[in-house]
Amino acid sequence: MEVMEYGDDVLYQKAKDVDEITDDIKELVKKMFKTCYDYSGVGLAAPQVGKSIRMFILSIPPEDDSDTEDRKKYEEEVFINPVILTKKGSVTAEEGCLSVPGVYEKVKRAKFVTVEYTNLDGERKTIEATGLMARAIQHENDHLDGVLFIDRLPPLKQEVTKKKLNKEYGINF
Numbered sequence: 657m658e659v660m661e662y663g664d665d666v667l668y669q670k671a672k673d674v675d676e677i678t679d680d681i682k683e684l685v686k687k688m689f690k691t692c693y694d695y696s697g698v699g700l701a702a703p704q705v706g707k708s709i710r711m712f713i714l715s716i717p718p719e720d721d722s723d724t725e726d727r728k729k730y731e732e733e734v735f736i737n738p739v740i741l742t743k744k745g746s747v748t749a750e751e752g753c754l755s756v757p758g759v760y761e762k763v764k765r766a767k768f769v770t771v772e773y774t775n776l777d778g779e780r781k782t783i784e785a786t787g788l789m790a791r792a793i794q795h796e797n798d799h800l801d802g803v804l805f806i807d808r809l810p811p812l813k814q815e816v817t818k819k820k821l822n823k824e825y826g827i828n829f
């Protein structure tokens with residue numbers, strides 16, 4: 657699937673709830689995982705493939721073997737209509753995004769999150785996450801609210817980064 661990039665409208669919209677897990681949704685999830693692998697990503701939100709719905713996928717490498725490319729070892733999950741219930745602590749680490757290729761910047765996020773979501777089997781679940789999983793949940797959940805990771809940078813860094821991107825993409829805001 658084509659990945660939407662910086663400047664594409666759908667990335668700045670508040671996505672709508674998923675009403676029902678239809679065959680189309682299941683097919684979309686399959687395609688999203690494939691796209692995530694193709695681009696060597698750890699996560700992908702539906703708006704990034706042009707669908708403004710509240711759903712994202714994660715494919716997180718094992719901490720003790722993070723260089724592996726064997727996706728069977730990865731922790732994978734589909735998050736439908738997610739809600740971040742609690743955030744605790746803070747940690748700064750580098751992030752990138754398939755929709756903002758070539759940009760890697762340090763972003764401050766909560767260290768621990770509790771998130772409630774519906775999985776692909778339609779079960780409502782609540783999990784606690786930390787590490788890369790917690791960071792990725794916050795990053796992908798932001799996509800559902802039309803927020804990119806560069807919107808989370810300190811003001812000056814954000815201005816410089818966006819100016820550079822606006823020039824690169826030929827955008828005049």
Ligand code: CO
Nearest residue numbers: 752753754755
């Ligand atoms: Co992203």
